Amino acid sequence: MKSIYLFLVVCFLSASSIYAQKFENLALTPPMGWNSWNTFECEGVNETVIREMADAMVEKGLKDVGYEYIVIDDCWQIGRDDNGYIIVDKEKFPSGIKVLADYVHSKGLKFGIYSDAGTMTCARRPGSKGFEYKDAETYAKWGVDYLKYDWCFTEGQDAKTSYKLMRDALYKAGRPIVFSMCEWGENKPWEWAENVGHLWRTTLDIDMNGRYDGNVNGNLFGWSDLVDMQVGLEKYAGPGHWNDPDMLAVGNGDMPINEARAHFSMWAMLAAPLMAGNDLRNMSFSDQEILTNKELIAINQDVLGKQGFKVVDLGNFEVWQKPLSNGDMAICLFNREIKNTKYQVNWNQMNIKDFSGAYTIKNLWQNKVIGTTDTNFLIEVPARDVVVFRLTK
Template sequence: MKRTLCTMKTKLIILLLLTSTLTAGAQMYFGTKKEVPDSVFNALAQTPPMGWNSWNKFGCNVSEQLIKEMADAMIATGMKDAGYEYLVIDDCWQVGRDEEGNIQIDPKRFPNGMKALADYVHAKGLKMGIYSCAGSETCQGRPGSRGYQFQDARTYATWGIDYLKYDWCSNEGQKAEAAYRTMSDALKACGRPIVFSICEWGENEPWKWGKGIGHLWRITPDIRDCYQCVFDWGGVGVLDIIDKMADLYPYAGPGHWNDAEMLEVGNGGMTRDEYITHFSMWCMLAAPLMSGNDLRNMDKETIEILTNKEVIAINQDKKGEQARRFMDMGEKEIWAKPLDDGELAVCFMNRTENSWKLDYDWKKQTIYFADEVNIHRKEYKIRDLWQHKDIGTTERNTRHEIPAHGVLMVRLTPIK
């Protein structure tokens, strides 16, 4: 009996020592920072994130100097003043792992390291984003985060990262929800609030499970710089994305957004009217606004589109609703988005190759949102958000010539 008690005590002491060792190890690994509680994590991205991403324009050609120049340009061009804040380095910044498994930065392209670069970005009043992948490799064959999620998240926190785009290449048959939840848990454990961008291309319907795991989720393959186009090797045009977004409005709201992909405005593949449609609809759809062009060399037209504060205000409205396709007349559509304080954004979208001579009688159509907006009961002032002027009220018809592939985007404010 005494021998049994002695054995039990010995086992208990060993167990306590082992537990103490594991706890000490965890503290060494995560540091002394507390976990990010769900309440703090879920409070991030209360409006769609706005910023810039390197991929569309620069692909793998990223560097410390490029990011610094983009940070400077974001301020000089008025982008920061318009609400853009994240600078996201996409794929190709990483080259391997050291003997302890720590992710290694390309020393030639980022000679001073990510912490110094993040400090530079933060000193400008901006935020820093980075890219990784749920698979063993990224889409460009660099080391992914599979098996290193908690280690990588802690590293990002020590660098001062504010945003993580997490791709889906080389996923090796993982279950998407479980894979993204693991990284989400790692980000919550790292001690720093980091916006989490789920980028699995809509393959596993992330809008159904992404809330609480991430703050935004891609709903299509990569965007291409075209209004409507077909690729046999992947990629979608602006209209394809809009059509995919149309039925997903129930899943969008503060802290959880359907991601319509990065913006192509300014990259040269579309006309001015097509870029205005692209930007207008991303704002109507409450999509994240991540520009993907060279901010250092924007012409006046591109700056005017990307910094249109009246249009951006529709995207950033705190009510956080995604627009709905109120009327589909084939190639002519009317989209409506309820706003805070009983206002309404309406976008008339012309998908045809010809101009649309609009003559719209507001009283014949009922745009109605749960008693918040009712054009039959109230009169609304109509403001053209691209001409920056009032163009009448809902008491009389709105007449406007909408160009091919163009839009008329207006804000309705009740007249008291």
């Protein structure tokens, strides 16, 4: 009798936990794609825009270098039907989400969507609280590949419980969907979310206009401030579970080319998701060159899956290291000054971890091999800019 009881207990626990996991073997490198919010926010997003962004991702060469997700952010939903299923805003998306997802897929791309763990989204559209399983079922039927899940209007909710609930709902729905957790780092998700989401925000929002530093109204931060917030989090990142300092702001506002280059380089060093947010249809040639730089993307997408970390801090001048596969490493000289800065590169005095023997040095933005680490040299790094080296054994 006792053995039968134990058997029933085991069966019950197995059945109750069968969906208590996320989809594995997704986001083994940081996700790359495009999100609608930074350029179009709520008013400008619609079916035509999303189709044209998918077209531009292919035509502008982003798909060829690894970008694959087209993600609709907030404002695609307008209500719920009598059975609790989400209703699409037909004015913005007259063909429906399934047709739009099919179009994105026809381009060889993947489709993403947005919801919120609370009663309402940040733009006051219907949230998923209480409807998690219905929403996950709907996303699976539509062919969704990526879900950004926000944290507005969640008063009284526990983040761990809320995000695990949607994780389980997605798993039960049966379609592998990358789960992007967006609770702004308030509950330190890096400490508990490895088995919940595939990526999690570590910060409040990036200033969508590309501000270098400072914050706007206390909740929009310049991208360099977000870099500072990643220090010490590198041990929590890896294949299938990434720290997310928010979307790229390259191509937004009046961000100068030097700062855009530095911003993109630091996201590459941090193994951060590369989610563009500019208007891909009419971006400048320099922004396109930055977003499609194969050498920096290779640093970001390296299969070892290590997040970079700071090894030298001289106040407004820093050196960052990112371990790469095959014993390679990336070294980034980040000049935060508003003037050019000269730096003496002495390879044996830079606190580089696991540095031994000689390496070939390639300057990645110049796409040029410049020598080996047997030789030290003086280099000038432009104001608010970077020099990124790849060291190869």
